[in-house]
Amino acid sequence: MPLETLIYIIIAGILALFIALFQYKYKSKGHQTLTKVFVFLRFATLFSIFVLLINPKFEQLKLYNEKPNLVIAIDNSSSVKYLKQDHHVLDLVKRLKNNAALKEKFDIAFYSFGKKVLNTDTLTFSERETHIDKLFSQLSQVYNTTIAPTVFISDGNQTYGNDYSIAAKTYNQPLYPVILGDTITYTDLKIQQLNVNKYAYLKNEFPVEALLSYSGNSEVHTAFEIYLGNTKIYNKTIHFSKTKNSEILNLSLPANQAGVRTYKAVLQPVSNEKNTVNNTKNFAVEVIDQKTKIALVSTLLHPDLGMFKKSIESNEQRAVTIVKPQEALEKLQEFQLFILYQPNPSFENLMSALNNQKTNSLTVAATKTDLHFLNRISEHYQFEITNQTEDFQAERNINYAPFLLENLDFESFPPLKSNYGAVLFSSAYETLLNKKVNTVSTTEPLWATFEINGKREGLLLGENIWQWRAQSFVNTKSFANFDRFIENLIQYLASSKQRDRLNITYEASYNGNQSVMMEAQVFDKNYVFDARERLTIYVKDELSKTEKSFSFVLKNNAYQVDLSNLPASQYHFRVVAEQGNISKSGTFHILDYNAEQQFLNANVSKLQQLAMSSQGTSYFIARTESLENDLINDSRFQTIQKSQKSNTSLIDWKYLLFIIALSLSLEWFLRKYNGLI
Numbered sequence: 001m002p003l004e005t006l007i008y009i010i011i012a013g014i015l016a017l018f019i020a021l022f023q024y025k026y027k028s029k030g031h032q033t034l035t036k037v038f039v040f041l042r043f044a045t046l047f048s049i050f051v052l053l054i055n056p057k058f059e060q061l062k063l064y065n066e067k068p069n070l071v072i073a074i075d076n077s078s079s080v081k082y083l084k085q086d087h088h089v090l091d092l093v094k095r096l097k098n099n100a101a102l103k104e105k106f107d108i109a110f111y112s113f114g115k116k117v118l119n120t121d122t123l124t125f126s127e128r129e130t131h132i133d134k135l136f137s138q139l140s141q142v143y144n145t146t147i148a149p150t151v152f153i154s155d156g157n158q159t160y161g162n163d164y165s166i167a168a169k170t171y172n173q174p175l176y177p178v179i180l181g182d183t184i185t186y187t188d189l190k191i192q193q194l195n196v197n198k199y200a201y202l203k204n205e206f207p208v209e210a211l212l213s214y215s216g217n218s219e220v221h222t223a224f225e226i227y228l229g230n231t232k233i234y235n236k237t238i239h240f241s242k243t244k245n246s247e248i249l250n251l252s253l254p255a256n257q258a259g260v261r262t263y264k265a266v267l268q269p270v271s272n273e274k275n276t277v278n279n280t281k282n283f284a285v286e287v288i289d290q291k292t293k294i295a296l297v298s299t300l301l302h303p304d305l306g307m308f309k310k311s312i313e314s315n316e317q318r319a320v321t322i323v324k325p326q327e328a329l330e331k332l333q334e335f336q337l338f339i340l341y342q343p344n345p346s347f348e349n350l351m352s353a354l355n356n357q358k359t360n361s362l363t364v365a366a367t368k369t370d371l372h373f374l375n376r377i378s379e380h381y382q383f384e385i386t387n388q389t390e391d392f393q394a395e396r397n398i399n400y401a402p403f404l405l406e407n408l409d410f411e412s413f414p415p416l417k418s419n420y421g422a423v424l425f426s427s428a429y430e431t432l433l434n435k436k437v438n439t440v441s442t443t444e445p446l447w448a449t450f451e452i453n454g455k456r457e458g459l460l461l462g463e464n465i466w467q468w469r470a471q472s473f474v475n476t477k478s479f480a481n482f483d484r485f486i487e488n489l490i491q492y493l494a495s496s497k498q499r500d501r502l503n504i505t506y507e508a509s510y511n512g513n514q515s516v517m518m519e520a521q522v523f524d525k526n527y528v529f530d531a532r533e534r535l536t537i538y539v540k541d542e543l544s545k546t547e548k549s550f551s552f553v554l555k556n557n558a559y560q561v562d563l564s565n566l567p568a569s570q571y572h573f574r575v576v577a578e579q580g581n582i583s584k585s586g587t588f589h590i591l592d593y594n595a596e597q598q599f600l601n602a603n604v605s606k607l608q609q610l611a612m613s614s615q616g617t618s619y620f621i622a623r624t625e626s627l628e629n630d631l632i633n634d635s636r637f638q639t640i641q642k643s644q645k646s647n648t649s650l651i652d653w654k655y656l657l658f659i660i661a662l663s664l665s666l667e668w669f670l671r672k673y674n675g676l677i
Contacts, residue, residue, distance in 0.1 A: 005056045012050035016043050041667040048660045055649055062644045068147040068637040070106035075154035076114045081125040085180040088621045101632050132164035140171045148173045155180040156603030174616040181602025187216035189267050190278040199316040200255040202289040210249040214240035220270050227264045255287040260508045262589055282591040284509035288317055292494050296322045298341035307466035312490055314483040325350045337494040344370040351377055358455040360493050366418055366463035384421035391415035393436040394446050398557040399529055400432050403492045404503050404521045406485035413471050416462025427452050456493050502584050512593035516563040522577045534578045535559045542570040568592035
């Protein structure tokens with residue numbers, strides 16, 4: 001307690017005693033004993049009130065014991081069952097869970113991991129992916145300030161994500177890997193990886209890169225083959241040995257027919273090979289017979305130009321050429337869409353030609369745009385010119401109808417710099433994104449599209465959209481979501497087809513370990529999103545001729561259906577909107593591939609290195625007898641007595657209020673009883 005507060009309390013006690021003596025002792029002729037009682041009660045009341053007004057603070061020290069944590073992380077992927085280790089894992093988990101000495105020493109937490117990390121000990125061994133680096137990244141956030149030795153039960157084979165040994169170093173906890181497998185090396189041929197473009201163009205050739213590997217000691221001879229249906233279209237003899245255990249093949253295949261073409265790559269197994277699942281890989285290529293050419297017209301140098309080119313060309317069906325207005329005018333017939341970046345009077349002839357030929361365009365208007373020129377040449381909108389600029393954030397319009405919007409976190413994106421002032425449209429338009437100033441939503445469009453007399457146009461009112469693509473990568477660790485958003489916009493603007501009331505988003509082909517998700521949007525006759533519709537998809541397996549139906553589920557402003565449980569095959573589907581009596585059909589392929597079945601052994605060396613670098617110990621699943629004793633007897637993991645110091649105000653002490661009430665009540669009662677009131 002500070003000295004100043006102590007002085008105030010002493011003064012309060014003297015003052016309270018002086019007042020009490022003055023009131024009852026000065027010229028008092030009553031009974032002396034009764035007077036002393038009254039003085040004491042009045043002193044207690046006044047002193048308590050004065051102390052409450054001073055409100056001194058006292059330090060409180062609380063002592064408590066904190067046990068170390070014991071994290072038990074269990075691989076829940078299907079590779080555990082494929083390696084026939086699932087029963088051993090269940091027995092070990094049961095043993096650890098029932099160990100009384102472990103429970104007494106540690107706070108035990110169970111986690112399962114595969115594609116996701118879950119705080120549970122329920123195991124199915126059915127996960128299609130193993131994302132180990134996500135496990136260590138999430139655990140490091142939970143246990144970054146505590147002692148948490150971790151029992152890591154896994155085969156150490158990761159099918160997705162970054163190298164988990166790096167994430168384990170940031171976790172900074174002792175690791176005790178339990179290795180699900182043995183050290184026996186089997187002869188194994190494997191197609192390690194196939195690199196193939198998603199699209200190819202009709203009557204051209206597309207490249208294929210195959211990474212082949214071999215585990216074994218003797219020399220082997222095999223053949224690498226590629227089939228289209230039942231027809232062999234490529235064959236090469238491959239030689240492997242103990243020293244020559246890998247090979248990279250680069251080849252080209254012809255694209256002679258439009259549509260989705262499914263291929264099968266086969267590395268012929270040898271006679272004593274145990275695992276032949278990883279000798280085969282399927283891949284699909286969509287062969288298209290045309291390429292959309294897009295002109296990106298600008299007289300400026302700006303990072304936005306690079307963003308549009310990279311994002312649009314992420315779809316190989318698109319080709320973007322950056323040109324100046326006069327060059328674009330000379331090649332007018334070569335392009336299907338024009339992106340006009342911050343137009344000025346040098347764009348006049350080009351924009352007049354686009355209007356005359358009803359060619360679709362996207363106009364980006366921002367701080368370097370000549371608004372007087374746009375007001376003069378535009379027939380559909382006029383800018384309020386204030387010569388001021390403003391930063392506007394984007395707010396998604398969930399009722400946007402022309403195409404399905406990618407579910408991006410627009411509110412986390414940096415603001416776009418634009419001209420301050422309203423835009424007045426003389427024609428009907430659809431708002432894709434609204435302007436948002438700080439946290440205030442507006443009804444002003446930041447990005448709009450409109451369709452008049454068969455011509456489609458877009459208007460973006462801001463620059464520095466390149467920062468959006470960068471922020472999307474920060475949010476999702478990938479450019480894919482943002483690029484799909486731009487792709488949907490470009491696909492809509494580049495097309496002159498009549499707007500559909502039912503839009504479906506899906507891939508032409510899916511890998512066997514990939515989630516098969518479809519999204520759909522349905523609109524009423526006024527092209528307003530209909531959230532009351534019932535959507536059903538009828539899926540027919542083209543090989544087995546079986547048919548199944550699934551219902552879509554409404555999520556935000558779209559309907560979704562998960563078809564991940566369908567087996568690998570070729571499918572024809574039909575989506576039906578029951579109330580609107582509309583439907584749409586298509587096809588997709590699910591390729592036969594299970595990443596979890598590509599491994600024959602546990603990654604023993606990596607797991608042992610993980611234990612060594614973290615000052616832990618590794619164990620094979622068949623030899624875990626000493627695991628519990630090692631954890632219990634390790635002196636690094638002890639219960640720690642901790643203290644917590646806090647400052648408590650006297651005003652929070654309820655007993656002082658009780659003392660005031662009690663002393664006042666007793667004083668009143670005694671005065672009343674003795675006839676002094």
